[in-house]
Amino acid sequence: MTSTIKISEIDKVFQIATKNGWVAKTGTQVTIDGIDFAIYPERTLTQVFLHVNEISSGASLLSYPIELIDFLDANTRNTAIEFYAYKAIPLIQKKIEANGLDKFRKEVEKAKKYMVETHGERPEIKDFEGEGK
Numbered sequence: 001m002t003s004t005i006k007i008s009e010i011d012k013v014f015q016i017a018t019k020n021g022w023v024a025k026t027g028t029q030v031t032i033d034g035i036d037f038a039i040y041p042e043r044t045l046t047q048v049f050l051h052v053n054e055i056s057s058g059a060s061l062l063s064y065p066i067e068l069i070d071f072l073d074a075n076t077r078n079t080a081i082e083f084y085a086y087k088a089i090p091l092i093q094k095k096i097e098a099n100g101l102d103k104f105r106k107e108v109e110k111a112k113k114y115m116v117e118t119h120g121e122r123p124e125i126k127d128f129e130g131e132g133k
Contacts (some may be wrong), residue, residue: 003093006031007081011128014038016051017058017111021119026128028077028084029055032092033101035108037061039084041071052088057112058122062091 008029015022016038027040036055041048048071052062066087074080096104115122 003032013126015123016053017115057108059111
């Protein structure tokens with residue numbers, strides 16, 4: 001499958017859909033075939049997970065454990081993007097391909113409608129300012 005892929009030049013603060021409502025997470029925006037995704041790592045006490053959420057609905061697409069060494073190696077934005085391009089983006093493409101683009105978009109709309117009905121409109125997505133700004 002040939003996809004059009006665009007990676008945002010700056011990280012963003014996204015609003016992710018959860019059972020309890022919208023939750024802010026900082027990550028990288030990746031657009032694949034016109035669909036925007038947030039990719040962000042999250043660390044627990046014992047594990048590191050890489051999450052992928054569709055942005056307009058906040059819905060979770062993927063959540064999978066990654067090796068701690070990979071997480072530590074991706075310590076700059078550039079190395080994180082390289083890691084996402086190698087690990088996460090191919091998985092997103094496979095999910096889209098398996099479901100078909102039209103079905104995928106319909107599921108996104110369904111998830112978006114549910115979140116708006118149960119938790120209100122998604123808060124604004126903002127550019128991440130970073131520590132030095």
